[in-house]
Amino acid sequence: MQEENDGLPQPQRLWAVLALAVSIAMAVMDSSIANVALPAIAADLRVPPSDAILVVNAYQIAVVMALLPLASLGELIGHEKIYRTGLALFVIASLFCAMADSLAGLATARAVQGLGAAGLMSVNTALVRFIYPQRLLGQGVGVNALVVAISSVLGPSVAAAILSVAHWPWIFAVNIPVGALALLLAIRFLPATPRARRPFDAASAILSAATFGLVMTALEQFARGAPAWQAGLILGSGVLAGIALVRRQAGRAAPLLPVDLLRIPVFALSVVTSICSFAAQMLAFVALPFFLQHGLGRSQVETGLLMTPWPLVLIIVSPLAGRASDRLPAGLLGGLGLGLMATGLALLAWLPDAPTALDIGWRMALCGLGFGLFQSPNNRALLSSAPRERSGGASGMLSTSRLLGQTSGAALAALTLRLAGENGAMRGLGVAAAIAAAAALISFSRLTARPR
Template identity: 50%
Template structure:
């Protein structure tokens, strides 16, 4: 039996040689792009899939929920496994599983078959999302880390926002299975690049905690199910049971992993003020994004009378400004404090959401576009600096846990935002979208204060 190889320090000055770094980044960006696209496109295609498979709309929701559930539930256990067996192995296995499951989705003949394939696809996506930022930290020189995470944030954000309009275009000329089949060439290319270019990130000495992984899976599955039931206006007793169960199993998880050198739920990292504030700012930012992305289609289609196709393309200004701003923000974060840059970005996001909430009753396309552009610019200016702060405030040996925490904050934030939209619709009836957007603006403003608070904290040397 071979002994674990030592964990290399990914914070060294040189990173990987430029040519290999480019190939490794291409593999990482292709993998994260696929995972984010499939998070977004399924919502757009549900009516088409439901009609083709002969199922009702309520049952079709599981096509989305199964994927989200698998991603959130596996992020932390798979990240912990990556610190033990090597993050490059977890990433490569995730790409392979995601690609194979995409083929299974394209060939699915019934709802149960499609849900099973989406679960496998979500596990693969969870593996990719759990370690991608850790790999970026490993392969990128310390003085260019902001640029690396800026590229990562750029690809993730653009693919997430571009998913609905891209799906709408594909469905104009091709049946829905092609949405999954088109993943195959990209996934295979990413797999070849990953096998050839990703370096060995080393292995930690501690063993994998199987019971802790089970507790983590149960905790986050129940949490996501409970939040999803709220978003879909499920019965109160079920919401309470699922959220209460998540709390009980979460406490059991914390008790089991107390004193563990690398706990699966990385509470050790949350004792670091910079990391904790960065994680809190991320969670709040994605709550605001979730409030926006779920409520805006209702605003466009129901309040403003736009078609589903038009509603998808109305999000383009958000996409374009994220694409323009995220790489720039990543470069700036290598020179200026992430707390300041993130605070400015979140304030811009909050103002943009507030302005969308105050749209006139008959706005022009320009009225909508510049407000969405303000939101995208603010979000793009926040995300890359915050990711850099999250990764650099964690010790090198805990890069996997930090990467998974960033992805968990994003997914739980978006799920919470969706649940809050349902509450806003119940409270405000026809004004639900405006209330949700206004609440998103308030949450983003609060997150801005959290981000700026990091300026008063010195980096933790531990």
């Protein structure tokens, strides 16, 4: 086994980075790649649009349930084992997603796919530490963050490209050859990582999965119109599990849920900002396909293309914002960015009658500009506000906050579509704008928060 900070020699490092980049891009992209196809999936499977969003939520809930337990398990049996197993499960589940002929079957396959994705997301950042030498670690973290940032918004564009030549099952089937190639690279080139000498805290893992799973399921059930008592019972159970989890983690040297870090004001504010911003983004990404296709009469392919300016601008802005965060406060950059995103979302919600592609495109670009200004500085603030020895816990919370936001956003989208009917997509964009504006205010509050 290699030394902790030695990194890999070339060309093994290049192939290992490629394995990580391809697989994590698939896992992150699959959070939103089905959004453009949701209207077609709902029509094909003969279910209401609000029910079709279960295809998104099943994936998100499974990921957020398994993320922290798998991150902890990776420290005990090796991060590379968790990664390879997760990737193999993701590829197999993608096959069953493509073959599904009912909403129940597709949602079940998506949940299993989410468990595989959790294996990738939980240890991805930790593996970067063992792939790059210490002197190049910042470069490795930057590359990884850029892949995640681009993949999180590129789903609709990739889906549009696939749907222009094939039916919706192919947005899942395309993962099979790409994932198989990434798995071969992962088996061959990922390094073995050190194993911690402590028992696996199974009780905390179960409580963590129950907390996140029950709370997110309660939101999903409420959004789909389940009886209030039923959603309330599930939510109450999740809250009780969360209380038990927090009490169990108190005083532990390496808690599965890093409650110690949440006592740091800048860290806690950065987590809340991340949850709100990703909720706004996912709410918009679910609402926009329905808005563009049902409200404006655009095709699936046109929808994906019209959403493309968002990720294109993000690709340009993210690295520039990351460099700017070395000189300017993350609270300022994030607040300005989220303010621009809120403005773009509000302008999309109130488009003029019969808008042109340009009318839609520049508003999408404004959203991408705002999100790009926010994400890299926020990630840097979140990671750097935690002590160096707790960087693993900080990394886990970074992924968890993103997934909590995305799952909440998808649930809110289902709720607005159910309650507002034909105007649900437009109302959803308005709600997303309000959430982004609130996130901007939270980001600005970091300018006066204590660093520790």
